[in-house]
Amino acid sequence: MAEKEKLRIDKYLWSIRAFKTRTLASDACKAGRVKLGGNNIKPSHEVKVGEVYTVSKGPDKRVLKVTGLLESRTDAKTAVMFYEDMTPVEETTAFKSMFHAPVLTRDRGTGRPTKRDRREIDDLKDDFFN
Template structure:
């Protein structure tokens, strides 16, 4: 596959299969979910080999480093060769997927849950659907020193 010297970030994210369509990749850039060195970037930003990007997609947060430029979308096995995934395992949402979440089943016809039932449900599901905490300390922790 010939490599191209200039490549837009939206096309790159689409070609390495981080986004299903190029339009979704463009919208993610416009919404500020793609960052380079903590700064939001436009969809027209030129990708360079060696740059590290933070990409947010729903609950999923990925840190990727560009190892090669890929102009066209290829199968997943080939696409992995063009980026390095630096996402820490504890930040990965793979283990927090909807399929692994605790399932609550209520008897049919039991009616609405009571306030007590609702609290028990919330306690059971706590932490499964909340985004991971931001990296770094808070201002309150820094001022205590």
């Protein structure tokens, strides 16, 4: 809970639970997935209160504003107080999930699809994606 004057971006992202490990946060910085004002930053970049970072993690893209410096990793409820999530609604996972294709499943034990079943599945997929 103690606030520090200097804090590295990789340690900050780890402590606010944006990444599971500090190594993953450091690797994301090195790969250019963490940006400040559109510019890539190094893992050793010093975090300042009020800065806005863009963090890409797989298909998710988050915009985080620093509201406080958190030195060590704490529980999720406490970590939320040290950043503000400014991600637009269009880019959130909940919004994207509405547009995912339905998963086609078959009942367990029905065996392989017949030629007729396969054609029906293909027609269904073509209608959905076109």
